Amino acid sequence: xxxxxxxxxxFGLVSIPVQLFAATEEHGVSFRQIHxxxxxxxxxRRVCTLDGEDVPYGDIARGYELPDGQVxxxxxxDFAELPLASSRAIEVLGFADADTIDPVxxxxxYYCDPTGSGAxxxxxxREALQRTGKVALVKVALRGRESPAVLHPRDGVLVLHxxxxxxxxxxxxxxxxxxxxxxxxxxLEAAEAYIHTLTGTLDPEDMVDRYQAALxxxxxxxxxxxxxxxxxxxxxxxDGADSLMEALRRSVxxxxxxxxxxxxxxxxxxxxxxxxxxxxxxxxxxxxPQSAAAKKIPPAKKAAAKKSAKNR
Numbered sequence: 234x235x236x237x238x239x240x241x242x243x244f245g246l247v248s249i250p251v252q253l254f255a256a257t258e259e260h261g262v263s264f265r266q267i268h269x270x271x272x273x274x275x276x277x278r279r280v281c282t283l284d285g286e287d288v289p290y291g292d293i294a295r296g297y298e299l300p301d302g303q304v305x306x307x308x309x310x311d312f313a314e315l316p317l318a319s320s321r322a323i324e325v326l327g328f329a330d331a332d333t334i335d336p337v338x339x340x341x342x343y344y345c346d347p348t349g350s351g352a353x354x355x356x357x358x359r360e361a362l363q364r365t366g367k368v369a370l371v372k373v374a375l376r377g378r379e380s381p382a383v384l385h386p387r388d389g390v391l392v393l394h395x396x397x398x399x400x401x402x403x404x405x406x407x408x409x410x411x412x413x414x415x416x417x418x419x420x421l422e423a424a425e426a427y428i429h430t431l432t433g434t435l436d437p438e439d440m441v442d443r444y445q446a447a448l449x450x451x452x453x454x455x456x457x458x459x460x461x462x463x464x465x466x467x468x469x470x471x472d473g474a475d476s477l478m479e480a481l482r483r484s485v486x487x488x489x490x491x492x493x494x495x496x497x498x499x500x501x502x503x504x505x506x507x508x509x510x511x512x513x514x515x516x517x518x519x520x521x522p523q524s525a526a527a528k529k530i531p532p533a534k535k536a537a538a539k540k541s542a543k544n545r
Contacts, residue, residue: 237343238375241351242384242391243324244358249351251323253375256342256392262448312377320374323393325384328367334383338396343375345384345391359386423481430488 234254242249266275279288296304318324347355362369362385369384373393381396416424454461 238373239348240321240323242345242355242358242371243322244354244369245325247354247358248322249354249358250348251345251351251355251391252348253343253345253393256344260442260445262445315374317374317379319372319379323371323373323382323384325369325371327370328365329370329383331366331368331385334368334396335402337402338399340380340395340397342395343393345393355391358384359389359391362386362391420478420481423478423485427481427485427488430485430492 236252237255238253240251242251267273268275279290279293280286281288294306294308296306298304313320345355358369371382371384371393372379373382373395374380375395381398383394383396384391385394386392451461
C-alpha cells in the first residue's frame, strides 16, 4: 500500500503522528478501446497544443484560468505550501453518535497508521471511541481539496472516512413524493414480515462480484462461438392492491423456504427426543373426604351397637 498522506491527529493537546493508506480497492475488468473497422488499438496522447510534442506526465502541472484568460500555473510544491491547517493535521472538532452520520455523505476511507511514539495516544483515542460508541468529527485536506471526515475504530484500527459537504448532497425532487401513496396496514405488515424473515440471513455467496464471472463467461463464449444462456428475468410487476398483497405473501413464503434450505445441517437445532407418555391405569373413583360426623359406621359395629341398646 502506498502512503496517501502524512501528518498528525490533533486530539486536544495531544498530537498523534499518523500516515494514511487507502482502506479499499476496487476490482474490475480492464478493456482496451479498439477501432471497430480494423481491430486496431486506440491510444490517447498528451500533446502540447503549441509545438505538437508529446508531454511526459512529470512535466504536466495544473493551471487556473482567470476571467481575463490568463492562466496561473500551480505545481505540486505550490499545493504543498497551502496556508491550510488541515493539510498537515487532522484536528478533532467534536464528537457524535455513530448512527447520526448520513450514509449518503460517506466517501473514501483510509486506514490511520501511527508512526513514531504515537502508538499509545493512538490506542487511547481508539479505545475511548470504542467504549463511548462515538465518532470523531474532523477536517482534512486530501487530493487537492479540504473535506469533512469522521474517525471511527474498526478491527483495531482508526479509520478516517471522508464525507461530502452537506451542500454536495442533492435533494430528491420527484413527482411521486407529492402523491398520496400511503400503503395499507396489511401491506405494511406483510412487508415487515418479509424484512424480518431475511434479517441476518445474508448468504456469503451473494457478496461475490458475479459481473466479472459473467464477463469471463462471455469472452469464453465468444471465442468458442457459442450462445450464452440468459438467466431468468425479474418477476413481473404487480398491478393493483390485491396483486401487491399476493406478491408480498408469496415473497414471505419463498423467503422462509429459501432460509430453511440454506440452513446447514450442523447449525440445525437438534430436537429433543419426545418421551412417550406411559399408559395410565384406569382412574379409581375417589370419594370426597367426609367430616367425622358424616362417616359411616361399619356393619359389625352397627350390630353391636343395636344389641347393647336392646339389653338396656
